[in-house]
Amino acid sequence: MLSGGKDSTALAIYMRERVPNMEYVFCDTDKELPETYEYLTKLEYFLGKPIIRLKDDRGFDHWLEVFGGYLPSSNMRWCTRLLKMKPFERFIGEAQVRMYVGIRADEDRTAYESTKPNIQTILPFKEDGLTIHDVHRILEESGVGLPEYYSWRTRSGCYFCFFQRRGEWVGLLEKHPDLYEASKAYEKFDATTGKRFTWAQRESLDELAKPERVAEIKKRQEEALEREKKKRTNLPLVEALEEVLNDEDDSQACGFCNF
Numbered sequence: 095m096l097s098g099g100k101d102s103t104a105l106a107i108y109m110r111e112r113v114p115n116m117e118y119v120f121c122d123t124d125k126e127l128p129e130t131y132e133y134l135t136k137l138e139y140f141l142g143k144p145i146i147r148l149k150d151d152r153g154f155d156h157w158l159e160v161f162g163g164y165l166p167s168s169n170m171r172w173c174t175r176l177l178k179m180k181p182f183e184r185f186i187g188e189a190q191v192r193m194y195v196g197i198r199a200d201e202d203r204t205a206y207e208s209t210k211p212n213i214q215t216i217l218p219f220k221e222d223g224l225t226i227h228d229v230h231r232i233l234e235e236s237g238v239g240l241p242e243y244y245s246w247r248t249r250s251g252c253y254f255c256f257f258q259r260r261g262e263w264v265g266l267l268e269k270h271p272d273l274y275e276a277s278k279a280y281e282k283f284d285a286t287t288g289k290r291f292t293w294a295q296r297e298s299l300d301e302l303a304k305p306e307r308v309a310e311i312k313k314r315q316e317e318a319l320e321r322e323k324k325k326r327t328n329l330p331l332v333e334a335l336e337e338v339l340n341d342e343d344d345s346q347a348c349g350f351c352n353f
């Protein structure tokens with residue numbers, strides 16, 4: 095199972111020789127970053143076989159309407175279920191399947207566990223004790239490297255994913271202003287109830303994009319980065335950024351989409 099992120103990509107590379115007839119699957123929400131699609135193509139060249147891309151026919155906008163405009167959130171994650179899990183389970187059907195997931199030994203989050211008894215989840219990195227350093231090494235040695243979005247965002251997933259940290263929203267604003275605008279267009283304000291439907295908690299994307307707010311988020315991130323670099327002098331910049339982004343308390347990762 096590929097998410098378009100570094101861990102699942104490193105796992106695909108790691109498993110290539112171990113399970114030669116492996117099928118590689120990516121569940122496409124049609125709302126991924128362009129860098130993710132490019133990264134998948136790069137991986138296809140390396141693997142020498144196509145990645146199977148699965149989609150829900152109706153797509154995000156249809157389901158948003160069904161949910162009355164309620165944006166998905168960590169408490170109501172209908173997007174993962176309908177746009178990723180369901181197409182995957184439909185594709186598997188009743189076949190007995192081993193699903194390899196790139197959760198690392200140094201992570202304590204859990205992988206998606208199917209309710210279908212015919213899908214067995216396997217975590218090779220956990221079983222073999224591979225950590226973040228091994229992932230970076232595997233990607234570097236293979237020549238596949240990190241995804242292009244990695245300088246400003248550490249996780250794969252939809253461009254509007256609500257699991258994004260503030261710094262990553264700023265990254266989207268600067269790298270893909272069109273996608274930032276597209277994300278903003280999904281936010282709503284209900285004047286009758288006073289209810290706000292926003293991607294980030296307690297803040298709309300309009301508020302987050304204000305120059306003074308952007309400057310504040312960037313300053314905080316740079317300060318955290320400096321602290322991290324001072325704490326561990328040999329830490330590569332990319333890993334320091336990872337530590338900083340992962341330290342923010344408004345973050346959680348999705349065990350199906352972001353790895």
Ligand code: SF4
Pocket residue numbers: 123166171173174177178250251252254255256257348351352
């Ligand atoms: S990446 Fe985020 S928004 Fe997209 S399906 Fe997964 S949890 Fe939902």
